[in-house]
Amino acid sequence: MHADTPRRKRRPVLAWTGLAAIVVVALSGCSAEVQRGWLPGNSEAEVTDQTGRVVSLWVGSWIAALIVGLITWGLMLWCVAVYRKRRSDDRLPVQLRYHVPLEVMYIVLPILMVGVLFFYTNRDMTAMTDTGGPIENHVQAIGKQWSWDFNYLDDDAYETGVQAQDVGEARTGVLAEQVTLWLPVDERTQFTLDSRDVIHSFWVPEFLFKLDMIPGRTNTFVVTPTRVGEYRGKCAELCGEYHSSMLFNVKVVERAEYDAHIAELKARGQSGSLGLEWSREQDLNSVNEQDLHDASEEG
Numbered sequence: 271m272h273a274d275t276p277r278r279k280r281r282p283v284l285a286w287t288g289l290a291a292i293v294v295v296a297l298s299g300c301s302a303e304v305q306r307g308w309l310p311g312n313s314e315a316e317v318t319d320q321t322g323r324v325v326s327l328w329v330g331s332w333i334a335a336l337i338v339g340l341i342t343w344g345l346m347l348w349c350v351a352v353y354r355k356r357r358s359d360d361r362l363p364v365q366l367r368y369h370v371p372l373e374v375m376y377i378v379l380p381i382l383m384v385g386v387l388f389f390y391t392n393r394d395m396t397a398m399t400d401t402g403g404p405i406e407n408h409v410q411a412i413g414k415q416w417s418w419d420f421n422y423l424d425d426d427a428y429e430t431g432v433q434a435q436d437v438g439e440a441r442t443g444v445l446a447e448q449v450t451l452w453l454p455v456d457e458r459t460q461f462t463l464d465s466r467d468v469i470h471s472f473w474v475p476e477f478l479f480k481l482d483m484i485p486g487r488t489n490t491f492v493v494t495p496t497r498v499g500e501y502r503g504k505c506a507e508l509c510g511e512y513h514s515s516m517l518f519n520v521k522v523v524e525r526a527e528y529d530a531h532i533a534e535l536k537a538r539g540q541s542g543s544l545g546l547e548w549s550r551e552q553d554l555n556s557v558n559e560q561d562l563h564d565a566s567e568e569g
């Protein structure tokens with residue numbers, strides 16, 4: 271019918287796809303930041319024994335998603351360009367239905383993709399929460415609205431954070447100084463996570479790991495900090511009014527410095543460990559009752 275129409279060139283779509291792939295590979299070659307997938311942390315040295323594993327999982331997932339994206343966008347553009355309506359088209363194109371191979375493909379392919387992502391995620395999560403093997407240091411972290419308590423279980427000492435709403439005259443979420451968690455470098459540390467009130471989440475962004483703290487349930491994970499330094503920690507689960515102020519510092523130090531800090535805690539009288547029953551719930555309730563009382567008087 272259109273014998274005189276020149277054959278449409280289909281190469282540009284392929285060329286663009288290829289070019290995009292080359293740009294991605296070139297970018298990943300030139301910057302450590304890109305190679306880490308823009309994750310927080312240090313690109314010169316791993317911060318913990320787990321960060322390398324998490325970076326691989328993240329970057330691998332991204333590359334897989336990008337490949338799927340490029341194929342999908344490429345096919346969409348190809349359909350738009352090649353099968354667009356032409357001036358001489360006056361009928362519906364061939365309608366495709368009950369195409370069993372095609373339907374099997376779009377059921378099997380996504381299941382395969384999810385299966386691959388699940389396999390690698392499960393493999394890494396299992397490794398990071400595996401508490402088997404020798405543990406050199408035990409720390410219990412307790413979440414509370416809105417701060418943290420840390421029990422250094424092996425050293426029989428504790429640190430307690432001032433709660434955000436307790437600061438200053440009026441209740442405020444701004445704390446000048448946050449509680450600090452100390453960790454000895456290169457020691458395999460098991461964390462026990464608990465909560466006194468609502469669900470919190472223990473998160474040190476540069477460690478590339480977070481885990482929920484659930485009332486009535488204890489979660490554990492193991493990590494070896496491998497780089498001396500100071501890091502920031504925060505709550506990663508919306509837990510109420512001052513959730514954004516639920517912050518802490520992390521200091522990874524040499525063993526001698528860590529021992530000196532523990533001795534300092536003990537000298538301050540912070541020996542033993544804080545229990546889960548210790549709670550500000552009553553204080554909070556009385557404050558809330560007072561608020562309600564004031565509000566009803568105003569009304």
Ligand SMILES: [Cu+2]
Nearest residue numbers: 470505509516
């Ligand atoms: Cu919280």
